[in-house]
Amino acid sequence: MPTIVVDVMPKPELLDPQGKAVSGAFARLGVEGFSDVRIGKRFELTVEGEVTDEVLAEAKRIADEVLSNSVIEDVVGIEVAE
């Protein structure tokens, strides 16, 4: 069955403490080359049947209203994964 992937990230202007913790760990582990880390969520929605325009529109609505908190997060991607 097809899958729709929804990507949600914290708004850029917000501090991302988890991301800061990981980039701090990079320094301790001697990992170089990465100046910042931000952490968000990846949702995989299994679609019953075909992915129609209606299903995609519903996925967008769900992404905005259920899967993300529009005050602190942005939906940065909605795509059909094969």
Added chain:
Amino acid sequence: MPTIVVDVMPKPELLDPQGKAVSGAFARLGVEGFSDVRIGKRFELTVEGEVTDEVLAEAKRIADEVLSNSVIEDVVGIEVAE
């Protein structure tokens, strides 16, 4: 500066309680058409300078060793985001 996106998901054979909670909420909210929801993490790594083969190899190493727990998670994607 370029960004490398690392996607990490729970192993398919593992129960995903958070995903189950969201798909349960779908039913209560009258959302139809989606039989399952799985939730993972999306990391955005800001790269200092150009994305070279070495940087990509380091991102892969970090994804496996730092950003994911290979016992319960799979790295399902590493890509350069424009």
